[in-house]
Amino acid sequence: MIVVTTTSDEASDSTYGSSTGTGISLREAVMQAADNPGDDDIFLNSGSTYTLTIAGRDENSNLTGDIDISDSSGTVTIHGQNAIVQAGTNNSNGIDRMFHIVSGTVYINRLTLRYGLVTGSTWTESGGAIYNSGTTTMKNCSLHDNSAEYSAGAFSNRSGTLNLIQCTIYNNTANFGGGAFNGTGATLNITNCTISGNYTTGGTGYGFLYNDGNVNMMNTTLSNNCEFSSIYRRNGIFTITNCLIEGALSSSSNGVGEIYSGGYNIIGYLKSDIFTETTGDIVGTDSTPANIGINTTLTNNGGPTDTHALLSTSDGRDTGSSLSAPLTGTSVSAPLRDQRGYLRTSIDKGAFEYGATASSAPTDINISSNSVDNNSPSDITVGTLSATDSDSGETYSFVLVPGTGSTDNDSFYIDGNLLKTKEVIDYNTKSSYSIRLWVDDGISTYEKQMTISVNPNNPPTDIALSLDTIDENMAAGTSIGDFSTTDVNTLDTHTYTFVSGTGDTDNASFAISGNTLQSAAEFDYETKNSYSIRVRTTDNSGDYYDKIFTITINDMND
Structure with a gap:
């Protein structure tokens, strides 16, 4: 999301998220969109007038004259919000046209273009x-x-x-x-x-x-x-x-x-x-x-x-x-x-x-779920968006927009009518996110602030081992079985380690590679046929669960 913060025509800052001079101009917003891979939403200030003043025709680098758009990495959407973009102050002194779409996909909504002159x-x-x-x-x-x-x-x-x-x-x-x-x-x-x-x-x-x-x-x-x-x-x-x-x-x-x-x-x-x-x-x-x-x-x-x-x-x-x-x-x-x-x-x-008769404007924005699990990665669906509207048969578009409550818009994105995460969600860093949404039925719009809460992390509750036996005389490094964890936070990842405590007697006789238990010695049934280990599973929030396992040695009649 790029918010145009000045009506001046400037071309000094093409770095995404940066603001120099009097602010981010429309020209600079288009430059920054090209600097940011993927889709970009550019927002103009409602009802404002933006006049192009940097003279110089016939170049396609967006430095002078018209605004050149050539972003092939995603769709550039310009939300005009009933603003005006003009190339002059009347129909005889324009410095150029307003837009040159050199390549790529562009969507422009609710914008007036006037006083262009070529x-x-x-x-x-x-x-x-x-x-x-x-x-x-x-x-x-x-x-x-x-x-x-x-x-x-x-x-x-x-x-x-x-x-x-x-x-x-x-x-x-x-x-x-x-x-x-x-x-x-x-x-x-x-x-x-x-x-x-x-x-x-x-x-x-x-x-x-x-x-x-x-x-x-x-x-x-x-x-x-x-x-x-x-x-x-x-x-x-x-x-x-x-x-x-x-x-x-x-x-x-x-x-x-x-x-x-x-x-x-x-x-x-x-x-x-x-x-x-x-x-x-x-x-x-x-x-x-x-x-x-x-x-x-x-x-x-x-x-x-x-x-x-x-x-x-x-x-x-x-x-x-x-x-x-x-x-x-x-x-x-x-x-x-x-x-x-x-x-x-x-x-x-x-x-x-x-x-x-006039259609009715949407009166509310709804989401099927307003919470997300801790440690959710990017591209996870938070919920499905819908609108409350007395008109039937409407088609809606949803956009994250600037304004009150838009603090955390950059942590999410919208795919059709789905709100999705744009980054890893960490409860320990932030327990709730504030976003501002906008719905458009093609004619009328409605905006709403929403809070997305993060479900706190729950520790793992169990560890399972797929196989707890090994034949005697097998070489050290032989795989025995795989660990898995029971955790209500289904998006959590887990690491497995040996820990000290009750039941850790034989930890040194084994090794763990990833989630696989391996032998660290060659076992002899006649010498010892049962081993005790203590294993810990730790989720990516640092919460853990310990469990004692008994590993049985199989007699191979040697």
């Missing part, structure tokens, strides 16, 4: 807010007022996979693809998003997206994306399902640019005829556009991001696909909730469900 005249100089060559997922994010001189005002998915979920992309500009570019071989998945008011500056067209790759778009609303058409598909596979598109669609005329329908779309009109209607599609004409029926004002209608409200008179109302309708070519199903997180009922086209 200049240049090639496809590599595109993406006003984000340039992606990795695998990136953005959820509940807003990208607005970004620009690129050449292409892709908001984002350029040059060669990676980009998943946009419940995001709003608006008022971005570029010469080609006012909002975005999706490159050859790249994959772009857009679900429950609103895309509005993106436009091109040079009259060259394609207000939102210029596509050469593969696109799946579901339950998304496009409005007022100006200049020729909302989407232009030149190559690749472009499938739209249950979408609401005000304005025009366009494909190339070279025979390879068809936009495919997964069904149940409503489209204002077409700029070309390379679109095959299927079940549930409503497509207007240039002279008689389809009755899209949305409030053209982009505003807060509930949820983390702005939307266009669907009007009661819209032909997209109650004409969407069923809840289980598959997204063509993928295993993704239509979302149960709209962009705001409101439950879909009669299923409308687009990102907004008319007449839906």
Whole structure:
């Protein structure tokens, strides 16, 4: 866990856990994530604004310009907590874009990206807010007022996979693809998003997206994306399902640019005829556009991001696909909730469900067990996490977060819905741990402090020996049997030694290697046929148990 503690843009400390200058900046947090193998969670301060100020484009070491992410050791998750990251103080003085995902897996949640500015005249100089060559997922994010001189005002998915979920992309500009570019071989998945008011500056067209790759778009609303058409598909596979598109669609005329329908779309009109209607599609004409029926004002209608409200008179109302309708070519199903997180009922086209009511936020976090045994190693499951929520069918994500009671977060980690140990737990060092958890149902969140207690150590209660006889005349060093210990602390390890006391008469005639009893002499039945030893088992907390064993010598008739 890396907590960003300053809104200043600094690049002086890349060592994990270190803080110099005015604190840990966002840029330094990304550096420190690269310095720490495995997954990393980066937390921004709720509602804060982070402005990039270190000028210098076109380097990929995260020292200047945009923030470069190239961590291949695990997922880098940026918890925006409704913060803003900007490359300038307005839409004309940005020093660069905000993020360049060079490689690796990145997840960004609840973050606004604005005032990015990219200049240049090639496809590599595109993406006003984000340039992606990795695998990136953005959820509940807003990208607005970004620009690129050449292409892709908001984002350029040059060669990676980009998943946009419940995001709003608006008022971005570029010469080609006012909002975005999706490159050859790249994959772009857009679900429950609103895309509005993106436009091109040079009259060259394609207000939102210029596509050469593969696109799946579901339950998304496009409005007022100006200049020729909302989407232009030149190559690749472009499938739209249950979408609401005000304005025009366009494909190339070279025979390879068809936009495919997964069904149940409503489209204002077409700029070309390379679109095959299927079940549930409503497509207007240039002279008689389809009755899209949305409030053209982009505003807060509930949820983390702005939307266009669907009007009661819209032909997209109650004409969407069923809840289980598959997204063509993928295993993704239509979302149960709209962009705001409101439950879909009669299923409308687009990102907004008319007449839906707000979902409830989680009200508690529960754990199946809040204690862990002493001497538990790393990667042991403490308990299973769950949420209390009046809504049914929710999917939850759990995160360890900074804040009151987060003192011992670094001693644990979360794997899905399992809380696990990250280090050896020692009761003698610490008898309880304080952690702070956060649950997210996709729209609303809830935080809670929890105490994880350590079960005190119990001493061993018995020792067993698998075999207590040995034939006479066997050479010294012969294995006799293996010791084992009875201990309620099942994760304890044990060592075995000879000790002085009652029954130790013949300790010197034997040896212990690991947990194996061995002879230390050659025995003669006629001389002595029974030996007494005293053995101690000691657990890794220092508690012990002693037991006397009788070792019998077998007569071999020599």
